[in-house]
Amino acid sequence: MTEDSFGPVSLVTYNRMPLYLKALYSMREKGEKFVSSVALAEVVRDNPSVVKKDLSYAIRGVGKPKVGYEVGALIEDIEEFLGYNNTKEAILVGVGRLGQALMGYEGFSKYGLNIVAGFDVDDNIIGKKINGKEILPTGKIASVIDKLKIKVAILATSKDKAQFMADLLVKSGIRAIWNFTPAHLILSEEIAVKNEDLAASFAILSMQLKEILRKEK
Amino acid sequence: MTEDSFGPVSLVTYNRMPLYLKALYSMREKGEKFVSSVALAEVVRDNPSVVKKDLSYAIRGVGKPKVGYEVGALIEDIEEFLGYNNTKEAILVGVGRLGQALMGYEGFSKYGLNIVAGFDVDDNIIGKKINGKEILPTGKIASVIDKLKIKVAILATSKDKAQFMADLLVKSGIRAIWNFTPAHLILSEEIAVKNEDLAASFAILSMQLKEILRKEK
DNA sequence: TTCATATCGATATTTTTTTATCGATATAAT
Protein backbone atom coordinates (compact mmCIF):
# COMPACT_ATOMS: atom_id res chain seq x y z
CA MET A 1 0.00 0.00 0.00
CA THR A 2 1.47 3.27 -1.10
CA GLU A 3 0.50 6.74 0.11
CA ASP A 4 -1.55 7.14 -3.03
CA SER A 5 -4.11 4.56 -2.08
CA PHE A 6 -6.70 3.94 0.59
CA GLY A 7 -6.88 0.37 1.72
CA PRO A 8 -6.72 -1.90 -1.30
CA VAL A 9 -8.17 0.72 -3.64
CA SER A 10 -5.81 2.91 -5.61
CA LEU A 11 -6.18 6.58 -6.35
CA VAL A 12 -6.57 5.96 -10.09
CA THR A 13 -9.55 3.76 -9.33
CA TYR A 14 -11.11 6.46 -7.17
CA ASN A 15 -10.59 8.93 -10.00
CA ARG A 16 -12.39 6.71 -12.47
CA MET A 17 -15.41 5.98 -10.30
CA PRO A 18 -17.18 9.31 -10.88
CA LEU A 19 -16.68 8.82 -14.60
CA TYR A 20 -18.50 5.51 -14.48
CA LEU A 21 -21.16 7.13 -12.41
CA LYS A 22 -21.77 9.93 -14.90
CA ALA A 23 -21.99 7.45 -17.75
CA LEU A 24 -24.37 5.28 -15.73
CA TYR A 25 -26.65 8.22 -14.99
CA SER A 26 -27.07 8.82 -18.74
CA MET A 27 -27.77 5.16 -19.30
CA ARG A 28 -30.39 5.09 -16.58
CA GLU A 29 -32.05 8.15 -18.12
CA LYS A 30 -32.21 6.31 -21.42
CA GLY A 31 -33.94 3.43 -19.65
CA GLU A 32 -31.09 0.97 -20.01
CA LYS A 33 -31.30 -1.76 -17.36
CA PHE A 34 -28.00 -3.55 -17.83
CA VAL A 35 -24.52 -2.57 -18.91
CA SER A 36 -21.46 -4.66 -19.74
CA SER A 37 -17.90 -3.80 -18.86
CA VAL A 38 -17.26 -3.53 -22.59
CA ALA A 39 -19.98 -0.91 -23.09
CA LEU A 40 -18.92 1.06 -20.02
CA ALA A 41 -15.29 0.93 -21.08
CA GLU A 42 -16.24 2.36 -24.43
CA VAL A 43 -17.99 5.45 -23.10
CA VAL A 44 -15.29 6.26 -20.58
CA ARG A 45 -12.52 5.54 -23.12
CA ASP A 46 -10.91 2.77 -21.13
CA ASN A 47 -10.34 -0.97 -21.09
CA PRO A 48 -12.95 -3.55 -20.00
CA SER A 49 -10.55 -5.26 -17.62
CA VAL A 50 -9.92 -2.00 -15.81
CA VAL A 51 -13.65 -1.42 -15.55
CA LYS A 52 -14.30 -4.88 -14.14
CA LYS A 53 -11.51 -4.56 -11.59
CA ASP A 54 -12.65 -1.10 -10.53
CA LEU A 55 -16.29 -2.10 -10.20
CA SER A 56 -15.35 -5.12 -8.11
CA TYR A 57 -14.33 -2.74 -5.30
CA ALA A 58 -17.72 -1.05 -5.25
CA ILE A 59 -20.35 -3.65 -6.07
CA ARG A 60 -22.13 -5.67 -3.44
CA GLY A 61 -23.86 -8.03 -5.89
CA VAL A 62 -22.34 -9.64 -8.96
CA GLY A 63 -22.48 -9.10 -12.67
CA LYS A 64 -24.18 -11.72 -14.77
CA PRO A 65 -22.33 -13.46 -17.62
CA LYS A 66 -23.77 -12.59 -21.02
CA VAL A 67 -25.76 -9.74 -19.43
CA GLY A 68 -23.51 -7.46 -17.45
CA TYR A 69 -24.26 -5.33 -14.42
CA GLU A 70 -27.57 -3.88 -13.33
CA VAL A 71 -27.41 -0.13 -13.94
CA GLY A 72 -29.50 0.93 -10.96
CA ALA A 73 -27.71 -1.26 -8.45
CA LEU A 74 -24.34 -0.21 -9.82
CA ILE A 75 -25.18 3.46 -9.37
CA GLU A 76 -26.22 2.92 -5.78
CA ASP A 77 -23.10 0.93 -5.00
CA ILE A 78 -20.72 3.49 -6.51
CA GLU A 79 -22.51 6.37 -4.80
CA GLU A 80 -22.15 4.54 -1.52
CA PHE A 81 -18.51 3.72 -2.25
CA LEU A 82 -17.71 7.37 -2.96
CA GLY A 83 -19.47 8.52 0.19
CA TYR A 84 -22.24 10.45 -1.54
CA ASN A 85 -24.73 9.24 1.04
CA ASN A 86 -22.63 10.39 3.93
CA THR A 87 -22.93 14.17 4.06
CA LYS A 88 -19.87 16.19 4.98
CA GLU A 89 -20.36 19.74 6.16
CA ALA A 90 -17.95 22.38 5.00
CA ILE A 91 -17.31 26.09 5.16
CA LEU A 92 -16.20 28.23 2.25
CA VAL A 93 -13.59 30.94 2.71
CA GLY A 94 -13.34 33.71 0.15
CA VAL A 95 -16.68 34.61 -1.43
CA GLY A 96 -15.48 36.32 -4.61
CA ARG A 97 -16.77 35.38 -8.02
CA LEU A 98 -15.49 31.83 -7.83
CA GLY A 99 -16.58 31.44 -4.22
CA GLN A 100 -20.06 32.63 -5.13
CA ALA A 101 -20.23 30.16 -7.98
CA LEU A 102 -19.24 27.35 -5.64
CA MET A 103 -21.71 28.41 -2.93
CA GLY A 104 -24.44 28.69 -5.53
CA TYR A 105 -23.80 25.30 -7.03
CA GLU A 106 -26.63 23.07 -5.90
CA GLY A 107 -25.09 19.92 -7.32
CA PHE A 108 -22.74 19.58 -4.35
CA SER A 109 -25.42 18.14 -2.10
CA LYS A 110 -25.77 15.26 -4.54
CA TYR A 111 -22.33 14.07 -3.71
CA GLY A 112 -22.36 14.54 -0.02
CA LEU A 113 -21.08 18.08 0.38
CA ASN A 114 -23.03 20.67 2.33
CA ILE A 115 -21.59 24.18 2.51
CA VAL A 116 -22.97 25.58 5.76
CA ALA A 117 -21.59 29.11 5.50
CA GLY A 118 -19.28 31.42 3.60
CA PHE A 119 -16.67 33.78 5.04
CA ASP A 120 -15.19 36.95 3.62
CA VAL A 121 -13.51 40.18 4.62
CA ASP A 122 -15.57 42.37 2.29
CA ASP A 123 -18.30 44.32 4.12
CA ASN A 124 -20.30 44.63 0.90
CA ILE A 125 -20.95 40.93 0.86
CA ILE A 126 -20.96 40.04 4.56
CA GLY A 127 -24.52 39.49 5.74
CA LYS A 128 -25.84 38.49 2.33
CA LYS A 129 -27.05 34.99 1.52
CA ILE A 130 -26.25 32.72 -1.40
CA ASN A 131 -28.26 29.59 -1.94
CA GLY A 132 -29.69 30.13 1.54
CA LYS A 133 -26.26 30.17 3.17
CA GLU A 134 -25.04 33.17 5.15
CA ILE A 135 -21.83 35.03 4.49
CA LEU A 136 -20.05 35.88 7.72
CA PRO A 137 -16.95 37.89 8.58
CA THR A 138 -13.72 35.91 8.72
CA GLY A 139 -13.44 36.73 12.40
CA LYS A 140 -16.14 34.15 13.07
CA ILE A 141 -14.36 31.28 11.32
CA ALA A 142 -12.86 29.76 14.43
CA SER A 143 -16.07 29.76 16.46
CA VAL A 144 -18.19 28.30 13.65
CA ILE A 145 -15.69 25.51 13.01
CA ASP A 146 -15.60 24.75 16.70
CA LYS A 147 -19.35 24.91 17.28
CA LEU A 148 -20.33 22.78 14.27
CA LYS A 149 -17.26 20.50 14.42
CA ILE A 150 -16.49 21.26 10.76
CA LYS A 151 -13.57 19.31 9.28
CA VAL A 152 -13.67 20.43 5.63
CA ALA A 153 -12.98 23.88 4.19
CA ILE A 154 -13.16 25.18 0.67
CA LEU A 155 -10.52 27.81 0.05
CA ALA A 156 -11.32 30.38 -2.64
CA THR A 157 -9.56 33.50 -1.45
CA SER A 158 -7.06 35.50 -3.47
CA LYS A 159 -3.63 33.94 -3.81
CA ASP A 160 -1.95 36.23 -1.29
CA LYS A 161 -4.36 35.38 1.53
CA ALA A 162 -4.43 31.65 0.89
CA GLN A 163 -1.59 30.43 3.11
CA PHE A 164 -2.63 32.68 6.00
CA MET A 165 -6.23 31.49 5.84
CA ALA A 166 -5.18 27.87 5.48
CA ASP A 167 -3.08 28.14 8.62
CA LEU A 168 -5.99 29.73 10.47
CA LEU A 169 -8.36 27.00 9.30
CA VAL A 170 -6.03 24.24 10.43
CA LYS A 171 -5.49 25.90 13.80
CA SER A 172 -9.27 26.07 14.20
CA GLY A 173 -9.79 22.36 13.59
CA ILE A 174 -10.07 21.90 9.81
CA ARG A 175 -8.51 18.65 8.59
CA ALA A 176 -9.24 18.79 4.85
CA ILE A 177 -8.79 21.74 2.50
CA TRP A 178 -10.13 21.92 -1.02
CA ASN A 179 -7.84 24.53 -2.51
CA PHE A 180 -9.24 26.55 -5.41
CA THR A 181 -6.58 29.26 -5.14
CA PRO A 182 -3.47 29.24 -7.31
CA ALA A 183 -1.33 29.27 -4.18
CA HIS A 184 0.94 26.43 -3.20
CA LEU A 185 -0.05 25.61 0.35
CA ILE A 186 2.46 24.26 2.79
CA LEU A 187 0.71 22.31 5.54
CA SER A 188 1.37 19.43 7.88
CA GLU A 189 1.15 15.93 6.44
CA GLU A 190 -1.81 15.33 8.73
CA ILE A 191 -3.96 17.68 6.68
CA ALA A 192 -5.65 16.46 3.50
CA VAL A 193 -5.23 18.91 0.63
CA LYS A 194 -6.80 18.66 -2.79
CA ASN A 195 -5.62 21.29 -5.21
CA GLU A 196 -8.13 22.23 -7.86
CA ASP A 197 -5.39 23.07 -10.25
CA LEU A 198 -6.79 24.66 -13.38
CA ALA A 199 -3.30 25.18 -14.76
CA ALA A 200 -2.65 21.46 -14.61
CA SER A 201 -5.94 20.58 -16.26
CA PHE A 202 -5.49 23.06 -19.01
CA ALA A 203 -1.94 21.95 -19.68
CA ILE A 204 -3.20 18.42 -20.22
CA LEU A 205 -5.99 19.56 -22.50
CA SER A 206 -3.45 21.57 -24.48
CA MET A 207 -1.22 18.51 -24.89
CA GLN A 208 -4.15 16.43 -26.09
CA LEU A 209 -5.14 19.14 -28.54
CA LYS A 210 -1.59 19.36 -29.87
CA GLU A 211 -1.60 15.59 -30.45
CA ILE A 212 -4.97 15.75 -32.19
CA LEU A 213 -3.98 18.61 -34.48
CA ARG A 214 -0.73 16.78 -35.29
CA LYS A 215 -2.66 13.66 -36.33
CA GLU A 216 -5.03 15.74 -38.47
CA LYS A 217 -1.91 17.15 -40.16
CA MET B 1 3.40 4.38 -25.35
CA THR B 2 -0.13 4.21 -24.05
CA GLU B 3 -3.00 6.56 -24.85
CA ASP B 4 -2.33 8.29 -21.56
CA SER B 5 0.95 9.76 -22.64
CA PHE B 6 2.31 12.21 -25.15
CA GLY B 7 5.55 11.14 -26.71
CA PRO B 8 7.81 9.80 -23.98
CA VAL B 9 6.13 11.83 -21.24
CA SER B 10 3.36 10.26 -19.22
CA LEU B 11 0.19 11.90 -18.02
CA VAL B 12 1.21 11.58 -14.38
CA THR B 13 4.33 13.58 -15.14
CA TYR B 14 2.28 16.29 -16.84
CA ASN B 15 0.05 16.43 -13.80
CA ARG B 16 2.96 16.94 -11.45
CA MET B 17 4.65 19.69 -13.46
CA PRO B 18 2.32 22.52 -12.35
CA LEU B 19 2.86 21.43 -8.76
CA TYR B 20 6.61 21.84 -9.11
CA LEU B 21 5.98 25.17 -10.75
CA LYS B 22 3.84 26.47 -7.92
CA ALA B 23 6.44 25.40 -5.37
CA LEU B 24 9.19 27.01 -7.44
CA TYR B 25 7.32 30.30 -7.63
CA SER B 26 7.22 30.46 -3.82
CA MET B 27 10.90 29.64 -3.64
CA ARG B 28 11.77 32.36 -6.11
CA GLU B 29 9.72 34.85 -4.10
CA LYS B 30 11.75 33.92 -1.04
CA GLY B 31 14.91 34.62 -3.00
CA GLU B 32 16.11 31.02 -3.15
CA LYS B 33 18.48 30.53 -6.08
CA PHE B 34 18.90 26.75 -6.10
CA VAL B 35 16.72 23.80 -5.21
CA SER B 36 17.50 20.11 -4.89
CA SER B 37 15.26 17.27 -5.94
CA VAL B 38 15.05 16.34 -2.27
CA ALA B 39 13.73 19.76 -1.26
CA LEU B 40 11.29 19.90 -4.13
CA ALA B 41 10.07 16.38 -3.40
CA GLU B 42 9.41 17.40 0.17
CA VAL B 43 7.14 20.33 -0.62
CA VAL B 44 5.14 18.45 -3.25
CA ARG B 45 4.93 15.35 -1.03
CA ASP B 46 6.69 13.04 -3.47
CA ASN B 47 9.90 11.11 -3.99
CA PRO B 48 13.20 12.67 -5.18
CA SER B 49 13.65 10.10 -7.94
CA VAL B 50 10.27 10.96 -9.38
CA VAL B 51 11.14 14.64 -9.28
CA LYS B 52 14.48 14.10 -11.01
CA LYS B 53 12.93 11.97 -13.73
CA ASP B 54 10.08 14.44 -14.28
CA LEU B 55 12.38 17.46 -14.45
CA SER B 56 14.63 15.70 -16.93
CA TYR B 57 11.84 15.99 -19.51
CA ALA B 58 11.60 19.75 -19.11
CA ILE B 59 15.06 21.09 -18.38
CA ARG B 60 17.41 22.29 -21.10
CA GLY B 61 20.42 22.69 -18.83
CA VAL B 62 21.58 20.34 -16.10
CA GLY B 63 21.41 20.22 -12.35
CA LYS B 64 24.65 20.50 -10.43
CA PRO B 65 25.75 17.80 -8.00
CA LYS B 66 25.80 19.01 -4.42
CA VAL B 67 23.82 22.14 -5.46
CA GLY B 68 20.70 21.19 -7.32
CA TYR B 69 18.79 23.06 -10.01
CA GLU B 70 18.66 26.78 -10.65
CA VAL B 71 15.21 27.97 -9.61
CA GLY B 72 14.79 30.65 -12.26
CA ALA B 73 15.92 28.48 -15.15
CA LEU B 74 13.75 25.62 -13.95
CA ILE B 75 10.66 27.84 -13.87
CA GLU B 76 11.29 29.01 -17.42
CA ASP B 77 11.85 25.48 -18.68
CA ILE B 78 8.70 24.08 -17.07
CA GLU B 79 6.59 27.01 -18.28
CA GLU B 80 7.88 26.40 -21.78
CA PHE B 81 7.30 22.64 -21.43
CA LEU B 82 3.68 23.21 -20.39
CA GLY B 83 3.09 25.64 -23.23
CA TYR B 84 2.49 28.69 -21.06
CA ASN B 85 4.37 30.83 -23.56
CA ASN B 86 2.28 29.66 -26.46
CA THR B 87 -1.09 31.37 -26.12
CA LYS B 88 -4.20 29.42 -27.03
CA GLU B 89 -7.37 31.36 -27.76
CA ALA B 90 -10.65 29.97 -26.48
CA ILE B 91 -14.31 30.81 -26.25
CA LEU B 92 -16.48 30.25 -23.21
CA VAL B 93 -20.02 28.91 -23.55
CA GLY B 94 -22.46 29.42 -20.70
CA VAL B 95 -21.87 32.63 -18.77
CA GLY B 96 -23.66 31.79 -15.53
CA ARG B 97 -22.05 32.22 -12.15
CA LEU B 98 -19.26 29.74 -12.86
CA GLY B 99 -18.78 31.03 -16.40
CA GLN B 100 -18.46 34.57 -15.08
CA ALA B 101 -15.90 33.45 -12.54
CA LEU B 102 -13.88 31.77 -15.26
CA MET B 103 -14.11 34.76 -17.61
CA GLY B 104 -13.12 37.07 -14.80
CA TYR B 105 -10.13 35.03 -13.76
CA GLU B 106 -7.08 36.94 -14.91
CA GLY B 107 -4.66 34.18 -14.01
CA PHE B 108 -5.48 32.22 -17.17
CA SER B 109 -3.31 34.44 -19.35
CA LYS B 110 -0.34 33.40 -17.26
CA TYR B 111 -0.66 29.87 -18.47
CA GLY B 112 -1.35 30.52 -22.09
CA LEU B 113 -5.13 30.71 -22.16
CA ASN B 114 -6.91 33.71 -23.63
CA ILE B 115 -10.71 33.71 -23.52
CA VAL B 116 -11.72 35.90 -26.46
CA ALA B 117 -15.49 35.92 -25.90
CA GLY B 118 -18.34 34.42 -23.92
CA PHE B 119 -21.63 33.08 -25.27
CA ASP B 120 -25.00 32.74 -23.61
CA VAL B 121 -28.71 32.54 -24.36
CA ASP B 122 -29.74 34.97 -21.62
CA ASP B 123 -30.63 38.43 -22.99
CA ASN B 124 -29.90 39.99 -19.61
CA ILE B 125 -26.23 39.19 -19.95
CA ILE B 126 -25.70 39.32 -23.71
CA GLY B 127 -23.92 42.55 -24.69
CA LYS B 128 -22.21 42.96 -21.32
CA LYS B 129 -18.48 42.67 -20.83
CA ILE B 130 -16.46 40.74 -18.27
CA ASN B 131 -12.76 41.36 -17.94
CA GLY B 132 -12.98 43.28 -21.21
CA LYS B 133 -14.47 40.33 -23.11
CA GLU B 134 -17.84 40.56 -24.79
CA ILE B 135 -20.74 38.23 -24.18
CA LEU B 136 -22.46 37.27 -27.41
CA PRO B 137 -25.59 35.28 -28.27
CA THR B 138 -25.02 31.57 -28.91
CA GLY B 139 -26.17 32.06 -32.48
CA LYS B 140 -22.83 33.66 -33.22
CA ILE B 141 -20.72 30.75 -31.97
CA ALA B 142 -20.14 29.16 -35.36
CA SER B 143 -19.07 32.35 -37.11
CA VAL B 144 -16.68 33.42 -34.33
CA ILE B 145 -15.03 30.01 -34.23
CA ASP B 146 -14.65 30.07 -37.97
CA LYS B 147 -13.39 33.63 -38.24
CA LEU B 148 -10.83 33.39 -35.42
CA LYS B 149 -9.92 29.74 -36.09
CA ILE B 150 -10.63 28.88 -32.44
CA LYS B 151 -9.83 25.29 -31.43
CA VAL B 152 -10.55 25.39 -27.68
CA ALA B 153 -13.88 25.87 -25.90
CA ILE B 154 -14.72 26.12 -22.24
CA LEU B 155 -18.10 24.61 -21.52
CA ALA B 156 -19.94 25.99 -18.49
CA THR B 157 -23.60 25.67 -19.44
CA SER B 158 -26.23 23.90 -17.40
CA LYS B 159 -26.10 20.12 -17.52
CA ASP B 160 -29.03 19.72 -19.87
CA LYS B 161 -27.56 21.95 -22.57
CA ALA B 162 -24.05 20.54 -22.36
CA GLN B 163 -24.21 17.74 -24.92
CA PHE B 164 -26.10 19.85 -27.44
CA MET B 165 -23.61 22.70 -27.15
CA ALA B 166 -20.65 20.34 -27.30
CA ASP B 167 -21.96 18.88 -30.55
CA LEU B 168 -22.45 22.36 -31.98
CA LEU B 169 -18.93 23.38 -30.96
CA VAL B 170 -17.37 20.34 -32.59
CA LYS B 171 -19.37 20.87 -35.75
CA SER B 172 -18.11 24.45 -35.85
CA GLY B 173 -14.46 23.44 -35.64
CA ILE B 174 -13.62 23.11 -31.93
CA ARG B 175 -11.13 20.30 -31.22
CA ALA B 176 -10.69 20.60 -27.44
CA ILE B 177 -13.38 21.02 -24.81
CA TRP B 178 -12.75 21.91 -21.19
CA ASN B 179 -15.92 20.62 -19.59
CA PHE B 180 -17.02 22.31 -16.36
CA THR B 181 -20.55 20.92 -16.52
CA PRO B 182 -21.55 17.78 -14.61
CA ALA B 183 -22.66 16.20 -17.88
CA HIS B 184 -20.99 13.15 -19.34
CA LEU B 185 -20.14 14.18 -22.88
CA ILE B 186 -20.06 11.64 -25.66
CA LEU B 187 -17.82 12.84 -28.46
CA SER B 188 -15.60 11.43 -31.18
CA GLU B 189 -12.18 10.14 -30.14
CA GLU B 190 -10.66 12.90 -32.25
CA ILE B 191 -11.85 15.54 -29.78
CA ALA B 192 -9.82 16.27 -26.66
CA VAL B 193 -12.01 16.46 -23.56
CA LYS B 194 -10.91 17.43 -20.08
CA ASN B 195 -13.60 17.03 -17.48
CA GLU B 196 -13.28 19.37 -14.54
CA ASP B 197 -14.89 16.86 -12.30
CA LEU B 198 -15.57 18.38 -8.90
CA ALA B 199 -17.28 15.20 -7.74
CA ALA B 200 -14.11 13.24 -8.39
CA SER B 201 -11.91 15.73 -6.61
CA PHE B 202 -14.14 15.92 -3.62
CA ALA B 203 -14.42 12.15 -3.38
CA ILE B 204 -10.64 11.94 -3.15
CA LEU B 205 -10.46 14.66 -0.54
CA SER B 206 -13.13 12.83 1.47
CA MET B 207 -11.15 9.59 1.34
CA GLN B 208 -8.01 11.37 2.51
CA LEU B 209 -9.93 13.01 5.33
CA LYS B 210 -11.41 9.67 6.38
CA GLU B 211 -7.90 8.21 6.53
CA ILE B 212 -6.60 11.16 8.54
CA LEU B 213 -9.44 11.05 11.06
CA ARG B 214 -8.94 7.29 11.39
CA LYS B 215 -5.25 7.76 12.21
CA GLU B 216 -6.10 10.47 14.77
CA LYS B 217 -8.46 7.94 16.36
C1' DT C 1 45.43 19.95 -0.96
C1' DT C 2 42.89 16.33 0.61
C1' DC C 3 38.73 14.56 2.41
C1' DA C 4 33.85 14.29 3.41
C1' DT C 5 29.41 14.98 1.66
C1' DA C 6 25.33 16.33 -0.96
C1' DT C 7 23.45 15.76 -5.11
C1' DC C 8 23.00 14.68 -9.96
C1' DG C 9 21.92 11.47 -13.77
C1' DA C 10 21.72 6.85 -15.15
C1' DT C 11 20.25 2.46 -14.28
C1' DA C 12 18.56 -1.50 -11.72
C1' DT C 13 14.94 -3.24 -8.83
C1' DT C 14 10.48 -3.41 -7.01
C1' DT C 15 5.80 -2.34 -7.07
C1' DT C 16 1.71 -1.04 -9.24
C1' DT C 17 -1.25 -0.80 -13.03
C1' DT C 18 -2.89 -2.21 -17.29
C1' DT C 19 -3.97 -5.60 -20.50
C1' DA C 20 -4.83 -10.31 -22.04
C1' DT C 21 -6.37 -14.92 -21.28
C1' DC C 22 -9.42 -18.45 -19.89
C1' DG C 23 -12.85 -21.48 -17.57
C1' DA C 24 -17.59 -20.96 -15.98
C1' DT C 25 -22.21 -19.58 -16.89
C1' DA C 26 -26.54 -17.06 -18.33
C1' DT C 27 -29.16 -16.26 -22.40
C1' DA C 28 -30.82 -16.84 -26.95
C1' DA C 29 -31.12 -19.35 -31.21
C1' DT C 30 -31.69 -23.62 -33.60
Next chain:
DNA sequence: ATTATATCGATAAAAAAATATCGATATGAA
Protein backbone atom coordinates in the same frame (compact mmCIF):
# COMPACT_ATOMS: atom_id res chain seq x y z
C1' DA D 1 -32.40 -30.16 -25.73
C1' DT D 2 -28.37 -28.77 -27.81
C1' DT D 3 -25.34 -25.34 -29.38
C1' DA D 4 -23.33 -20.82 -29.94
C1' DT D 5 -22.04 -16.69 -27.78
C1' DA D 6 -21.41 -12.77 -24.72
C1' DT D 7 -19.86 -11.80 -20.52
C1' DC D 8 -18.22 -12.37 -15.82
C1' DG D 9 -14.54 -13.05 -12.41
C1' DA D 10 -10.08 -14.74 -11.56
C1' DT D 11 -5.54 -14.93 -12.78
C1' DA D 12 -1.52 -14.56 -15.64
C1' DA D 13 1.42 -11.67 -18.48
C1' DA D 14 3.05 -7.30 -19.94
C1' DA D 15 3.83 -2.55 -19.37
C1' DA D 16 4.47 1.41 -16.72
C1' DA D 17 5.64 3.83 -12.69
C1' DA D 18 7.82 4.38 -8.39
C1' DT D 19 11.71 3.61 -5.72
C1' DA D 20 16.47 2.44 -4.63
C1' DT D 21 21.23 2.18 -5.83
C1' DC D 22 25.52 3.83 -7.40
C1' DG D 23 29.43 6.09 -9.83
C1' DA D 24 30.65 10.82 -10.91
C1' DT D 25 31.31 15.44 -9.43
C1' DA D 26 30.83 20.15 -7.31
C1' DT D 27 31.47 22.33 -2.99
C1' DG D 28 33.02 23.33 1.52
C1' DA D 29 35.74 21.87 5.54
C1' DA D 30 39.90 20.19 7.61
